[in-house]
Amino acid sequence: MTTLEDLMNAPAPASAWVLAQDCAETGLDPGAVCAEMARRIGEMRASIERGLKTDAKSITGMVGWNAKGLWDAPDVLGASLLKRVQAYAMAVNEENARMGRIVAAPTAGSAGTIPGALLGVADHLGLPDERLVDPLILAAGVGKAISKRMFISGAAGGCQAEIGSSAAMAAAAVTELLGGSPRACVHAASLALMNTIGLVCDPVGGYVEVPCVSRNAFFAVHAVSAAQLALAQLESFIPPDEVVMAMASVGRLMPAELRETAEGGLAQTPTGLAVTAHMEGRVEGELPGGMIELPVV
Amino acid sequence: MSLLDMIGPVMIGPSSSHTAGACRLGLVAHHLLGEPPHRAVIGLHASFAKTGRGHGTHLALVAGLLGYRPDDPRLPRASLEAEAAGLTVEFRDVDLGDVHPNTAHIDLHGAEQAVTVQGSSTGGGVIRVTEVQGLGVNLSGASPTLLLRYADAVGMIARIASTVAADGVNIATLTCTREARGGQALLAIELDAPLSPEALAFLNRWPDMNWVRPLPKLMDG
Numbered sequence: 475m476t477t478l479e480d481l482m483n484a485p486a487p488a489s490a491w492v493l494a495q496d497c498a499e500t501g502l503d504p505g506a507v508c509a510e511m512a513r514r515i516g517e518m519r520a521s522i523e524r525g526l527k528t529d530a531k532s533i534t535g536m537v538g539w540n541a542k543g544l545w546d547a548p549d550v551l552g553a554s555l556l557k558r559v560q561a562y563a564m565a566v567n568e569e570n571a572r573m574g575r576i577v578a579a580p581t582a583g584s585a586g587t588i589p590g591a592l593l594g595v596a597d598h599l600g601l602p603d604e605r606l607v608d609p610l611i612l613a614a615g616v617g618k619a620i621s622k623r624m625f626i627s628g629a630a631g632g633c634q635a636e637i638g639s640s641a642a643m644a645a646a647a648v649t650e651l652l653g654g655s656p657r658a659c660v661h662a663a664s665l666a667l668m669n670t671i672g673l674v675c676d677p678v679g680g681y682v683e684v685p686c687v688s689r690n691a692f693f694a695v696h697a698v699s700a701a702q703l704a705l706a707q708l709e710s711f712i713p714p715d716e717v718v719m720a721m722a723s724v725g726r727l728m729p730a731e732l733r734e735t736a737e738g739g740l741a742q743t744p745t746g747l748a749v750t751a752h753m754e755g756r757v758e759g760e761l762p763g764g765m766i767e768l769p770v771v
Numbered sequence: 772m773s774l775l776d777m778i779g780p781v782m783i784g785p786s787s788s789h790t791a792g793a794c795r796l797g798l799v800a801h802h803l804l805g806e807p808p809h810r811a812v813i814g815l816h817a818s819f820a821k822t823g824r825g826h827g828t829h830l831a832l833v834a835g836l837l838g839y840r841p842d843d844p845r846l847p848r849a850s851l852e853a854e855a856a857g858l859t860v861e862f863r864d865v866d867l868g869d870v871h872p873n874t875a876h877i878d879l880h881g882a883e884q885a886v887t888v889q890g891s892s893t894g895g896g897v898i899r900v901t902e903v904q905g906l907g908v909n910l911s912g913a914s915p916t917l918l919l920r921y922a923d924a925v926g927m928i929a930r931i932a933s934t935v936a937a938d939g940v941n942i943a944t945l946t947c948t949r950e951a952r953g954g955q956a957l958l959a960i961e962l963d964a965p966l967s968p969e970a971l972a973f974l975n976r977w978p979d980m981n982w983v984r985p986l987p988k989l990m991d992g
Contacts, residue, residue: 578787
């Protein structure tokens with residue numbers, strides 16, 4: 475079983491080791507895996523481009539205009555990287571929320587974090603998409619190591635398991651893109667995950683929209699921040715595999731109400747309850763955020 | 772679970788467990804029926820019943836029944852496509868007991884055949900098929916799989932395994948469940964490659980063989 479410790483001690487670059495290990499296990503051809511990853515980077519980019527152009531509403535109407543709104547807004551902080559990473563991440567998750575085509579990474583609810591961080595940093599630095607294949611393979615390897623100990627869905631362990639995993643994967647990817655050692659990549663993942671522990675999954679109305687869309691924007695930045703720390707040789711005090719075990723243990727302690735059931739947290743606020751009531755058809759008329767009717771299945 | 776399942780699937784939103792996984796469960800039933808589907812009754816358990824509608828779970832299941840993969844652009848309009856294809860689908864909220872919250876029970880009918888499939892979507896588009904034709908299985912769709920139903924008898928598994936070996940295909944896992952000694956048995960074989968049409972036809976011709984179905988690899992990795 476591959477652990478983060480194995481990954482940390484692998485020969486550089488860590489992605490090459492991950493690819494060799496995975497292909498030995500699955501029998502897949504390394505060239506074919508790389509080609510497919512390159513195609514998926516194209517899919518990520520396409521979802522970003524579609525998401526930045528439109529302000530069409532999501533299924534419920536709770537989100538849909540956030541990515542374009544940010545992209546078109548002035549860069550108030552003079553931090554173009556920050557704005558780019560956030561807008562990319564939200565663009566992907568808004569595409570997801572309007573039944574658009576995205577790459578689950580590792581899940582659909584956390585699909586914006588990796589494209590936001592990885593493509594955001596690459597575009598900021600003017601790096602071509604070909605450079606992103608290896609970092610994406612490393613991201614997958616980190617996700618796989620986490621998923622050996624813990625399911626990566628919000629239903630299993632809260633949002634810490636879902637977006638925590640995607641942030642850890644993104645942090646490792648950005649670190650490798652910027653020339654980090656396997657050790658730095660894994661510590662970036664560990665730092666990102668460590669600071670996600672305890673995060674609940676409380677989708678309003680049960681939809682992958684609020685807080686999921688903005689949460690991806692925040693955690694894409696979180697991942698870039700972890701990469702910056704790790705590239706400066708900062709390390710996670712708690713060893714990476716122990717951080718994963720801690721996250722898993724918190725996930726098991728978490729009550730079902732806080733694991734994607736919409737029975738706790740933001741979903742149970744007065745506005746959250748109003749959304750749920752409307753979605754269940756118990757309330758007629760205008761709703762918070764100007765929601766539209768659900769398409770009839 | 773491969774790297775391509777971790778970064779992937781490429782899918783139509785919004786939820787990998789409620790949409791992509793649901794589509795793959797529908798695909799299992801589609802392939803096991805082996806003919807165009809006419810009527811489906813789908814039981815939705817727990818989270819699938821509670822939050823499925825807004826997640827497109829119903830559409831994704833129907834898309835799977837029609838043979839669409841999770842990234843098929845027709846997925847959001849699967850109910851219209853089903854109508855055009857002459858497939859009627861009825862959804863029911865059911866309590867399937869102590870199973871994963873994202874579990875569906877699919878009862879699918881064609882002109883000649885019928886199939887029942889029960890399975891769970893466990894996150895990130897990953898599925899676990901737990902029941903086929905009322906008998907227990909444990910399938911992930913990560914490899915091409917062969918399902919066979921026959922009357923339990925001495926030597927059947929050995930004969931089937933040697934047919935698979937003669938076709939040059941390696942067996943990854945093999946699970947057999949039976950109703951009773953000498954009763955109906957269900958054999959599920961996960962393979963390293965799909966079986967040839969000739970080998971499938973050969974197995975189908977055995978007089979004691981009731982049902983042979985190849986299930987293609989459904990996962991990306």
